[in-house]
């Protein structure tokens with residue numbers, strides 16, 4: 112039976128002096144095999160990933176682990192404890208208002224100088240040097256920043272330092288009320304079929320502060336910088352094969368241990384494909400996997416305030432003109448138009464909707480795939 116280690120890291124301090132801590136669980140593999148870093152619950156209400164990490168640890172005890180596995184549940188102790196009444200808020204730092212998953216670091220100006228000094232070196236050396244460069248940059252940010260860091264940056268950079276050690280990174284989130292979906296970099300779309308996730312958003316090489324981008328954009332931009340010089344440097348070669356995904360596990364504010372077991376198995380299918388584990392029983396399900404490009408993943412904002420009856424089912428194509436939802440207006444009972452149906456002019460694939468029935472005009476009501484296709 113495999114044993115895992117636990118380390119508790121300090122990611123900040125509260126006003127009282129109490130430490131903000133995060134547990135880091137590790138299974139040690141062979142350093143020649145690829146490694147994975149998985150974290151959960153960066154957004155406070157998105158708790159299901161904690162159950163998936165639990166199930167992963169249970170399953171990993173009894174299978175052959177080839178590469179290092181690092182698992183971090185409860186990655187953000189501020190967000191996780193950020194309650195208001197019966198709800199967890201925890202999507203934005205309450206002090207700065209910044210989304211907790213937009214505080215990671217990548218400075219693209221490191222790429223060109225690195226490429227110039229790497230010409231002629233072999234892939235394994237380039238990969239090792241580049242990984243070290245990214246870790247050094249994060250350590251500089253953490254240890255040598257004269258003007259300090261925000262609470263969120265301090266948490267994010269410490270997690271990012273762990274993530275940069277690994278070849279593959281999975282950041283476990285959920286939607287509000289949501290189907291399962293995966294954010295996948297465009298170059299890694301072949302890997303999407305190893306997860307048992309029916310909806311896939313293909314994202315471009317643009318850094319916007321999220322963990323997946325902070326860990327795949329550097330490698331993708333490195334490859335592009337080599338290509339500009341006419342040097343073939345393939346991100347799919349073994350030494351340079353780095354992938355990161357944001358895995359959206361379903362709805363927020365829910366723990367379902369049975370669903371978590373299925374999601375853990377889905378992650379093991381991916382890890383088996385990548386050679387992090389050796390457990391051939393984990394093979395992806397045969398299913399229809401839909402995808403769309405990030406630019407075609409659209410939010411539909413409510414055209415009016417009111418009380419919403421969400422009608423459109425997730426994952427089922429919704430024909431043009433069919434209702435997404437109907438909105439009840441209490442001020443119009445008896446003498447007006449109390450019920451409004453809202454629809455779109457094109458076929459869409461509904462992925463998630465707002466968590467509350469009560470909405471203001473302009474609330475993000477649904478998110479849908481447009482121009483979607485089978486992967």
Ligand SMILES: [Zn+2]
Pocket residue numbers: 154157212284285
């Ligand atoms: Zn999230």
